[in-house]
Amino acid sequence: MSELSNAKIHFNEQGTPVASDFDDVYFSNDGGMAETDYVFLQQNGLPQRWQHHTGNAFHIIETGFGTGANFLLSWQRFRQYRQQFPTATCQRLYFSSFEKFPLSLSDLTRALAVHTELSELCQLLLAAYPLPLSGCHRLCFDNGSVILDLWLGDVNTLMPELTSPADAIFLDGFAPSKNPDMWQSGLFTNLARLSRSGTTVATFTSAGLVKRSLQQAGFSVAKVKGFGRKREMLTARMDIPAEQSTPRVSEVTIIGGGIASLCTALALIQRGIAVQLICEDDSVARQASQNRQGAVYPNLHANLTPESQLHAQAFLFARQFYQRWHNTGLNFAMDWCGVLHLATNEQLQQRQQKLIDKALWPASLVRAVNTDQASDIAGVAVSHDGIYYPLAGWLSPQQFCQQAFHFLQQQTLFRFSLNCHVVAIAHQQGEWQLTTITGDIRAKTLILACGSKLAHFDQSKTLPLNKIRGQVSHVKQPALAPLKTVLCHKGYITPQWQNIHCIGATFDRTSSEPVITKQDDEENLQLAQAQLKHPKWLEGAEITSAAAAFRATLPDHLPVVGAVTGQSGLYLFGALGARGIMLSPLLAELLACQICAEPLPLNLSLINRLSANRF
Ligand code: SAM
Numbered sequence: 001m002s003e004l005s006n007a008k009i010h011f012n013e014q015g016t017p018v019a020s021d022f023d024d025v026y027f028s029n030d031g032g033m034a035e036t037d038y039v040f041l042q043q044n045g046l047p048q049r050w051q052h053h054t055g056n057a058f059h060i061i062e063t064g065f066g067t068g069a070n071f072l073l074s075w076q077r078f079r080q081y082r083q084q085f086p087t088a089t090c091q092r093l094y095f096s097s098f099e100k101f102p103l104s105l106s107d108l109t110r111a112l113a114v115h116t117e118l119s120e121l122c123q124l125l126l127a128a129y130p131l132p133l134s135g136c137h138r139l140c141f142d143n144g145s146v147i148l149d150l151w152l153g154d155v156n157t158l159m160p161e162l163t164s165p166a167d168a169i170f171l172d173g174f175a176p177s178k179n180p181d182m183w184q185s186g187l188f189t190n191l192a193r194l195s196r197s198g199t200t201v202a203t204f205t206s207a208g209l210v211k212r213s214l215q216q217a218g219f220s221v222a223k224v225k226g227f228g229r230k231r232e233m234l235t236a237r238m239d240i241p242a243e244q245s246t247p248r249v250s251e252v253t254i255i256g257g258g259i260a261s262l263c264t265a266l267a268l269i270q271r272g273i274a275v276q277l278i279c280e281d282d283s284v285a286r287q288a289s290q291n292r293q294g295a296v297y298p299n300l301h302a303n304l305t306p307e308s309q310l311h312a313q314a315f316l317f318a319r320q321f322y323q324r325w326h327n328t329g330l331n332f333a334m335d336w337c338g339v340l341h342l343a344t345n346e347q348l349q350q351r352q353q354k355l356i357d358k359a360l361w362p363a364s365l366v367r368a369v370n371t372d373q374a375s376d377i378a379g380v381a382v383s384h385d386g387i388y389y390p391l392a393g394w395l396s397p398q399q400f401c402q403q404a405f406h407f408l409q410q411q412t413l414f415r416f417s418l419n420c421h422v423v424a425i426a427h428q429q430g431e432w433q434l435t436t437i438t439g440d441i442r443a444k445t446l447i448l449a450c451g452s453k454l455a456h457f458d459q460s461k462t463l464p465l466n467k468i469r470g471q472v473s474h475v476k477q478p479a480l481a482p483l484k485t486v487l488c489h490k491g492y493i494t495p496q497w498q499n500i501h502c503i504g505a506t507f508d509r510t511s512s513e514p515v516i517t518k519q520d521d522e523e524n525l526q527l528a529q530a531q532l533k534h535p536k537w538l539e540g541a542e543i544t545s546a547a548a549a550f551r552a553t554l555p556d557h558l559p560v561v562g563a564v565t566g567q568s569g570l571y572l573f574g575a576l577g578a579r580g581i582m583l584s585p586l587l588a589e590l591l592a593c594q595i596c597a598e599p600l601p602l603n604l605s606l607i608n609r610l611s612a613n614r615f
Helices: 032-044 048-052 069-084 105-113 117-126 155-161 186-192 208-216 259-270 307-327 344-359 369-380 398-408 517-531 579-595 606-607
Strands: 009-011 017-019 057-063 092-099 135-141 146-152 166-171 195-203 219-225 232-238 251-257 274-278 293-298 339-342 367-369 386-389 394-396 416-418 420-426 431-435 439-443 447-448 465-477 487-488 501-504 542-553 561-563 570-574
Touching: 009 105, 017 105, 017 339, 032 069, 032 166, 032 195, 032 232, 048 069, 057 069, 069 092, 069 117, 069 146, 092 155, 092 251, 105 117, 117 135, 135 307, 155 186, 155 606, 166 186, 186 195, 186 208, 208 219, 208 232, 251 259, 251 431, 251 439, 259 274, 259 398, 259 570, 259 579, 293 307, 293 579, 307 398, 307 579, 307 606, 339 344, 339 369, 344 367, 344 386, 367 369, 369 386, 394 398, 398 416, 398 579, 465 517, 501 517, 517 542, 561 579, 570 579
Parallel strands: 057 092, 057 166, 092 146, 166 195, 251 274, 251 447, 274 416, 339 487, 447 570
Antiparallel strands: 009 017, 135 146, 195 232, 219 232, 293 394, 339 386, 367 386, 420 431, 431 439, 465 501, 465 542, 561 570
16 A cells, blocks of 8 residues: 555646646537546446346456546446436445545645536545555545445456446556557456456457457457547456356344454445344443444554555545544544554654665655644644654544444344353354354354454364453543543553553563553553653543453464355454454454455455465
């Protein structure tokens, strides 16, 4: 997920955006949307095909997102189709688009201003438009019924990372004569790989190279009348024998009542899948998700490690996700007030210096600040330089879980059992049998998302899961009231919420019980005081209460998400360490898509790093 260059564009006399480096237009001067409609939608049989589509989701792949005109019109048409045919099988549109030179937000704003008939959608797209970081940006619109996967980077590098077949392909991109690098034979091989029986292709060009390449890749190709003054364009179709479709999963059982389970339940319910949630406690969020406040920011490395790539992607998705659910009415405390990480020791200072020098990440995500700037940002005087994550912040995982649970209970597709301890699971006669104290429960598809108890079952016991007890102290301190950002050192201090700051957290690898100790409270305060050079605003802080729980991690510091090989219908989700709030939304989305066989929001290579079978 490194930073990309924005497109260099200018606007011609007709007001059409032109790519300066390619000397080609983003859409024809004769009316962008009419061309989009004719070339890409109509020639792919849209919107009519949606009415008869037998899958729950329809997947469009596009080469070259550009100004997003093709996406916006598809979105509008899909909205209209949903209103007209609310009970039709196809309920969701996935639009996976690749873009190597994303327009800057200001250029995109100008380019979209002409589409007055789509102004509402244009505003929504602009509000969600991602930072220019390579990789997949999943943007969810219309309550998750329209999903844009914006894959930033070269289409020929990124397309091999996709696994979900397309129903329709919008083969866009500048003309082959002006952009030969894109129209390589590998592009067509990949398009064929991502096609199934009946997949259609439409492209504005009628170039012989494109026609031959499509044919060689296995498509049947036709020349049809082009748009406006263009004489011809191409359409294509994949005619291979249809594969037998696997029956769609209709119900999923989740063991666990923390943030990972609840995010997964939300992602599945949104896809029309029934969910049964089983939790051994008397309420959700009693273990590691019980914290009052948790910082949400990515752990970025100077180099593009799998961990920092995942963190950048998960962080950006999490911001959108929480905001969306907040807007939907889940009333939980959150504040995107920024996170300041002070370089309080030499090791941290060197690591931060390397991160800034390498400049892999845009300043809008993380930037260096000196002591004065840091003090201004924090609202209290600090004594160190550091790095600042302006988009980051904190939220209350406990409140989020409670609110999500409340929302889920109002959904007819949701069932739950609290105080239900699952002792063992066994696969018998095509389904999972869960043994509990109060009787057996049956499940066809089962997710283990039970935090530090993830490896408690025969089927998961080989996972080398570490349990690290952590305690967060709740502090009353009037002199800290001006703190307006999350302040991290070796530990962290949150801004006040309900007159309490959270100071954390301890790391205890030896404890087997998540008990609260006085000693840990003292350790938290002493660490903050020592690291921050005994600031006046921390003097006499009063600890009012605390919370303790186990964080679960794996030796490679990556979470585990996905199916367990050889265990039909069994999935694992966990090892989120201290990052459950940030990682859960994207990983739950990934898991839901794996279960529903829908397009996945992460690179295949990264998904493989998270595999449940890697140990
Ligand atoms: N579909 C767009 C729309 O609706 O506005 C118009 C696409 S424009 C004609 C072509 C786009 O392809 C440009 O945005 C360009 O940056 C992108 N592009 C060109 N070569 C590419 C490559 N190798 N990988 C990904 N995108 C590429």
